[in-house]
Amino acid sequence: MADGPVFGYDTWWGFGLQAAGQPKTAASLTNYWPLSADEGLKLERMIRLLDFADYRGYQTKWLSMGTYGAGTIQFPLIPGVVSNLLTWIQDRATEDDNQGRSATVVFNLDQIQKRFVGTKVRTATFDFTKNEVVQATLDVASLIGEDDATAYTPAVTATSPYIFTQAAFTYPDTTTDFDYVEGAQVVIDNVLETPEDGFRGDGGPYPACMYNLHGIRATGFLEMEFRSDDDWDRFRQGTEIATKIVCTSGANTCTLTMPRLIVMTDPVQMPGKHDVRLKARVEFTALGSADGTTAPITLS
Numbered sequence: 001m002a003d004g005p006v007f008g009y010d011t012w013w014g015f016g017l018q019a020a021g022q023p024k025t026a027a028s029l030t031n032y033w034p035l036s037a038d039e040g041l042k043l044e045r046m047i048r049l050l051d052f053a054d055y056r057g058y059q060t061k062w063l064s065m066g067t068y069g070a071g072t073i074q075f076p077l078i079p080g081v082v083s084n085l086l087t088w089i090q091d092r093a094t095e096d097d098n099q100g101r102s103a104t105v106v107f108n109l110d111q112i113q114k115r116f117v118g119t120k121v122r123t124a125t126f127d128f129t130k131n132e133v134v135q136a137t138l139d140v141a142s143l144i145g146e147d148d149a150t151a152y153t154p155a156v157t158a159t160s161p162y163i164f165t166q167a168a169f170t171y172p173d174t175t176t177d178f179d180y181v182e183g184a185q186v187v188i189d190n191v192l193e194t195p196e197d198g199f200r201g202d203g204g205p206y207p208a209c210m211y212n213l214h215g216i217r218a219t220g221f222l223e224m225e226f227r228s229d230d231d232w233d234r235f236r237q238g239t240e241i242a243t244k245i246v247c248t249s250g251a252n253t254c255t256l257t258m259p260r261l262i263v264m265t266d267p268v269q270m271p272g273k274h275d276v277r278l279k280a281r282v283e284f285t286a287l288g289s290a291d292g293t294t295a296p297i298t299l300s
Helices: 084-088 228-238
Strands: 013-019 031-033 040-044 049-051 061-064 068-076 103-106 112-129 135-146 166-171 181-188 216-227 241-249 254-265 279-286
Touching: 013 084, 040 103, 040 135, 049 279, 112 241, 166 181, 228 254, 241 279
Parallel strands: none
Antiparallel strands: 013 031, 013 103, 040 068, 049 061, 068 135, 103 112, 112 135, 112 181, 166 241, 181 216, 216 279, 241 254, 254 279
16 A cells, blocks of 8 residues: 655666576566656557457456566666666677567666566657757567566666767768758668567466667758758768767767768758748668678667
8 A cells, every 4th residue: 555646756667688498587677767758668468358249238348368568668768877778779689590689678756576587678868959868769569568566776877878968970971070950850660560479378477589680770851051962962962971979078978970971851941931041851761881891870
């Protein structure tokens, strides 16, 4: 029985990478992060109401078809503690068959503690917004969601997150500094099948697996001052570009490198009024190396 209300400062979340080949074996937590949105992993029970011609005037029956975890986690990108996070998002070398890494995730809501095992990143979004902290948003799915009675001693980092002005952009290649970027977003897609696809006839209540069906994909945009027709020419001529985003705070860095980008849409549009400053919005898709051996984006 609760003794009183639960406040935001009473809650925390953390994760730990699981050993290779053990998607259903929980790992110890190694990283604790602050949340920056009312999100989180939720237990899905796949409730189905049974609607039969059964001489009953109301719905009276239901079944749970199975359980899994799914949800969104949003948090600021914090210097010095991103290594395991980046591995969770991008590593395809540790597991066999180009599969992504699994992690154990715990959400503590003071009165309730939930543990999600076999959690994979479906998509990871990095937002670079002017006058804001750099945000990361993970869309994740888990094989197992359960109550957790483990006693933890969470150590949420007190380090301040990266902010927009600590992000340096190189464009249209990975060596030329570019000072006119006003915003950016990078979305990594791990091409993960849904938890519902992972159920098998094995008598268990959880999905048996969640496969990554393809290598990493990446898309995004750069929003910048409109100063020349260079971006229009690149779009019109199909010229590939590149970009690198480096966040720096003291001795800590976090880098997103995309060596091959193709501009997908016309970058400049007509304004709807006269008292505006035109901006170019370069929407891109990142490509792997021509021989298909190198991922379209590297996080480091």
